[in-house]
């Protein structure tokens with residue numbers, strides 16, 4: 001138990017523990033790192049340490065993991081499950097109540113988790129208002145109150161309200177803002193926070209971790225997953241290669257169609273399978289991530305760094321596609337992909353925007 005369980009990013013963890021050792025912990029902390037790099041895990045560990053009733057002795061602060069406080073906080077360790085439960089609970093409400101209910105996770109009186117609110121999957125102003133209504137009350141267990149925003153996708157009004165809290169936070173409270181891209185926050189929010197970075201691990205580090213924790217996987221699978229996980233421990237350990245491979249197959253169809261095909265029947269058959277709703281969203285997210293890794297791999301090939309290719313098992317196929325592109329096309333494709341993602345946040349009909357994406361990428365005859 002304790003910080004020793006956090007894998008990688010040793011220096012950042014040391015820095016966090018040194019900050020915890022000092023009496024004043026920053027009130028605003030931006031924690032940035034790729035999906036699955038342990039941002040949420042780390043904030044949970046910090047929350048436990050700040051509120052642990054029986055902290056283990058040692059040169060730097062730590063948490064016991066077994067006291068009531070640690071256990072209450074740990075009840076939200078599995079974020080995905082807790083989040084789904086909260087969303088389902090809201091679905092069960094009467095229509096009028098549903099509209100006014102925002103999603104929160106809370107398993108400890110002084111630790112409030114603020115996830116993105118569906119269907120837009122953004123932080124909404126009512127969520128920040130709820131934080132404001134609670135942050136100026138003293139922590140009930142008497143130690144430190146913690147507010148964890150799990151995404152930087154925020155409605156404009158929500159971001160402005162958050163800024164006001166960060167301007168005058170009470171001494172006993174800390175707001176954690178988790179993000180894959182700190183640039184998404186208003187500069188005025190960034191300037192009121194300290195930023196901590198969880199760097200991706202090297203593929204070799206991930207591979208040796210998988211050899212210990214996923215020894216049931218065949219060695220070639222471990223090797224491939226260590227590349228595909230993008231250096232994120234959480235992603236690597238829970239990697240679903242079958243789902244990823246299925247998404248990648250569709251991603252290849254889409255890119256092939258954009259780059260070579262005269263007729264788009266394959267493409268439309270593929271995008272037909274992507275529909276709105278929660279399940280459709282998960283599937284589309286997978287597809288977009290697969291397209292993203294393929295575009296990135298093409299860029300590695302074109303820039304003469306084939307050793308960085310992540311989809312190493314299909315490198316020849318990617319090389320063929322890459323030969324049909326240039327840097328300009330790859331840059332445009334990445335930008336369009338970002339637009340599709342933004343469109344999904346606004347809940348645009350999914351298959352439609354995928355078709356438009358592929359159409360927009362078609363190579364114009366020179």
Ligand SMILES: [Zn+2]
Nearest residue numbers: 052064067070
């Ligand atoms: Zn404890």
